[in-house]
Amino acid sequence: MSAEASVEAADSRTWMGVVLAWVFPGLGHFYLGRRRRALFYAVVVTVTFLFGLLFEGRLDWPEPGAPLTYLATFASLGSGLLNIVARLLVENPRGTVLSVTYEYGCTFLRTAGLMNLLLMLDVFDIGRGRKS
């Protein structure tokens, strides 16, 4: 394999890892052979996300006239399939505003998404050889 072809293969492997990391927490690390770390990340991000739902937080979605909801949606959608499946399964994706745990729930859900976005960057760094 020529040097150019091997760089191209490493590149596509990196991007595949990044996409998989978005699909499910830890999947990108698993794909790149970091299996123990993958398991740890999958557990931590999934637990954070599930507690966000337990605390009746909101699965953010943009609202016209409320610019911060766009940022919140970006953070929230970082958790990939977890977010999409939860949107289909929970009775009230907008959360229960009157619940005492609502704000905690929102924080947990956004944190899970942001953690997963960081994991995508980590997978990119591993794929590019900047990190072991």
Add this chain to the structure above:
Amino acid sequence: MSLLSVVEMAPGFPSALAIGFPVDHFLIMVFYALLVSSFFAVLWASDRPSRTRLFTKIFGALVLGALAVAWLMYPFPS
């Protein structure tokens, strides 16, 4: 089976109160700090001793920092 019928069959998701999870501000804050600090310890440090040190630092900063802010805000009326 259509997607709609799967969604209609979905039992929904229980709330923390419904399953008897203790809803306590400090407990939830400590739990949150635990998750976040363990995540960053593994993400940012590569060996066990440095992970432990980083975990302790982040966890301590989150919990003690929150307590300090709460203490500073105590005199202010709600």
